[in-house]
Amino acid sequence: MLEFDDTVETVEKASKLSGYSPGYIVKTLLLRVGDKYVVVVARGDRKLDYSKAERYLGARPRLASPEEVRAILGVEVGAVTPLSPRVRALRVVLDPAVTGLEYVVCGGGSLNRLYKVRVLDLVNHLKPEIVDIFK
Numbered sequence: 450m451l452e453f454d455d456t457v458e459t460v461e462k463a464s465k466l467s468g469y470s471p472g473y474i475v476k477t478l479l480l481r482v483g484d485k486y487v488v489v490v491a492r493g494d495r496k497l498d499y500s501k502a503e504r505y506l507g508a509r510p511r512l513a514s515p516e517e518v519r520a521i522l523g524v525e526v527g528a529v530t531p532l533s534p535r536v537r538a539l540r541v542v543l544d545p546a547v548t549g550l551e552y553v554v555c556g557g558g559s560l561n562r563l564y565k566v567r568v569l570d571l572v573n574h575l576k577p578e579i580v581d582i583f584k
Contacts, residue, residue: 451563452557463493472494475571489541489582490543490555498583
């Protein structure tokens with residue numbers, strides 16, 4: 450666990466404070482797809498491709514609002530961790546670019562905490578769909 454005096458709610462801040470490049474940081478995003486929620490876990494230097502995501506998910510996704518993130522995941526935007534049981538309970542799509550890494554740094558459940566986790570452990574925990582809907 451890595452704890453900081455400052456907040457790490459963006460990939461840029463997490464990278465600067467932790468010393469890890471954005472390619473080793475993963476962001477965990479909550480999407481609203483129709484009447485359901487889907488979590489995407491992406492390498493920090495990649496972005497969701499909304500056209501690919503719409504084709505794969507069957508409907509146009511949108512980022513969940515801060516209120517939805519609090520209600521569904523129980524934390525503030527920027528504090529989401531893929532290690533949360535609430536994330537694991539949802540459909541999860543993982544960026545295949547993450548699977549080529551040995552470890553990643555991810556949100557730690559609060560705005561000033563990160564976790565370093567082995568990718569194999571993350572995949573085993575989440576049991577995600579590994580699909581390239583990113584750019």
